[in-house]
Amino acid sequence: MKPAQLLWRLFEMDQEIQSVQQAIGEVRSKLGVSRPVQEARERLAEAERRLKRAQQQQSELDDELAQVTQKLAASEKALYEGQGRHPKELQSLQEEVTYLSRRSSRLQESLLEVMEGLEEARQEYQRAQELLASVEQEWRASQGALAQELEQLERRLGKLERRREDWASMLAPEHLRLYDELCQRKSTPLARLQNGICQACGIRLPVAEVQRARDTDELVYCSQCGRLLVAE
Ligand SMILES: [Zn+2]
Numbered sequence: 001m002k003p004a005q006l007l008w009r010l011f012e013m014d015q016e017i018q019s020v021q022q023a024i025g026e027v028r029s030k031l032g033v034s035r036p037v038q039e040a041r042e043r044l045a046e047a048e049r050r051l052k053r054a055q056q057q058q059s060e061l062d063d064e065l066a067q068v069t070q071k072l073a074a075s076e077k078a079l080y081e082g083q084g085r086h087p088k089e090l091q092s093l094q095e096e097v098t099y100l101s102r103r104s105s106r107l108q109e110s111l112l113e114v115m116e117g118l119e120e121a122r123q124e125y126q127r128a129q130e131l132l133a134s135v136e137q138e139w140r141a142s143q144g145a146l147a148q149e150l151e152q153l154e155r156r157l158g159k160l161e162r163r164r165e166d167w168a169s170m171l172a173p174e175h176l177r178l179y180d181e182l183c184q185r186k187s188t189p190l191a192r193l194q195n196g197i198c199q200a201c202g203i204r205l206p207v208a209e210v211q212r213a214r215d216t217d218e219l220v221y222c223s224q225c226g227r228l229l230v231a232e
Contacts, residue, residue: 002217004190006171007179008230011190013164014183020157027150031143036135044128051125054118061114065107072100178219182228191227193220201225 001009079093168176182189191200196210203224205213213220214231222229 002231003172003175004213004219004228004230006167007175007228008190008192010164010167010171010179011188013160013167017157017160017164020153020160024150024153024157027146027153031146031150034135034139037132037139040128040132040135044125044132047121047125047128051118051121054114054121057114058111058118061107061111065104065111068100068104068107072097072104075100186227189227190230191222191225193229193231198222198225198227198229200227205229 075093075097079090079097082090082093085093171179179189188200191198193199193205193210193213196207197204201222201224203222205223209220209223209229210231212218213229220229221227
């Protein structure tokens, strides 16, 4: 193999290593993050707040209604037992009974509304709980798959790096140094030479240069893009 071809093989390995490293970065960025779970938790917390509010309202109305019912019963009792009382006193008792009856029916109406709201809040709370459970399950499954993918990628990276090391150790030190220098200058410092054309920049090279790259061990560079040419 010509030096350029040896370096080309190293270059291919480096590109593969780079793409695996990139894939590892992508998987890592997905691990441990879940927007859907976060959103489902927020929805459940909101549903819980609503449910508690509705329960609180119901209990307040219940208490008030119990008080009014008690007062109403007492006033009605006093009214029915009050034959001997002063008419003015009876009239005021009657007014109180009327007032308390109205108050009682208004409270009952409010209570009905609150109970409807409470039922809705309960249903929403249950839906939010179910949603959270299902997205959490999905998330755990995907985390497992991602962790597995990461492990595979890291194993592959390890293998590639060992192979690259082996390959690099077989290259002449001066070629290895040159390769490192070229890589510092350009991210893709090598180019295939096919049918006399640099595959990186597309220029057609003089026949003499093509022959030099193809038939000798010399390192030939593209006259336009400066890349090290690797003949077929
Ligand atoms: Zn070129």
